[in-house]
Amino acid sequence: MGLGASQPRLERSPVIWTTLTGLSRPTWHGLRMRAINSSSTASLGMRWTSTARLLRVVLKQVSAARRTCASSTPTEPPATLKTATAPTASKTAPSTALDLQPYSLKPLLRRAMAYESLERYRNAYVDYKTVLQIDTGVQAAHDSVHRITRMLIEQDGMVWREKLPEIPVVPLSVQQEHWEKPVSMEQERARAARVAQDEVRRKEARVSLLKQEGNDLVKRGHFHDAMHKYTECIAIKHDDCALYTNRAISLLKLSRFQEAKQDCNAALLLEPTNKKAFYRRALAHKGLQDYLSASSDLQEVLELDPNVREAEAELLVVTSLLRKSLMDDRPLQM
Structure with a gap:
């Protein structure tokens, strides 16, 4: 079927064209009539060619306008960006607590566990040893130190200690303060056990x-x-x-x-x-x-x-x- 034969049906379907261009029906109708009446002597094929050319121009203008609006409109960040740092939250939160209280036992222990889960064994070893300076009764720290020591020996050989970060010396006042804290009966029984x-x-x-x-x-x-x-x-x-x-x-x-x-x-x-x-x-x-x-x-x-x-x-x-x-x-x- 030729181009001229299909033109009357397309020209008379303003719903299709208004949907494509985003223009209102009266606006589109005015543009269409102006293109058709631009030459009274033009043939049907020429009128269709003029309308198609005009459509392409309008579509370009509408597309450009939409791009401009899209670039100037603020958008919500993707949901994945909001949770991108979630895996490291367990290490970040205790670090903040340690900034406030450098020798707090629980944050140190939890950061050590986070380091170990991230396979940063030297940092984990340092934190576990710091915990044991504060309280030698933390069995989890003892077990972890033995486990990490074996892993570091396998990894670095007999010079594994030389590659460790510096282990901080816990002040005696901090140790004394920890032991003078009142403990519950449950904690006392656990310590005795x-x-x-x-x-x-x-x-x-x-x-x-x-x-x-x-x-x-x-x-x-x-x-x-x-x-x-x-x-x-x-x-x-x-x-x-x-x-x-x-x-x-x-x-x-x-x-x-x-x-x-x-x-x-x-x-x-x-x-x-x-x-x-x-x-x-x-x-x-x-x-x-x-x-x-x-x-x-x-x-x-x-x-x-x-x-x-x-x-x-x-x-x-x-x-x-x-x-x-x-x-x-x-x-x-x-």
């Missing part, structure tokens, strides 16, 4: 070290020194069955059978089915020449575990000694 837990850990570490030293001394045949190591362990942790049975070994090797028997008795009070305690008490009874009690203890061992070959062999020996002692004690017949 932490102290007790630290003491238990310290004792466990000490016992473990002494026990290992005692075991090494037994392997080298230094039974007297080993006995003293186990005695130190028992003084710290008197409810550990293995410590008594271990000391019993040293006492047996030193031929101190009565003391070895007492240690085995103590072990059996803690663990009534302990095979080692029964076996070593049997050896103590044997050393004391109480072969009947030794035989009874060895039979207990075999009832608990029939596969203990040492107990089987020792039972044969003890049984032979018991028979011999009974024969020696039998009066001579006349």
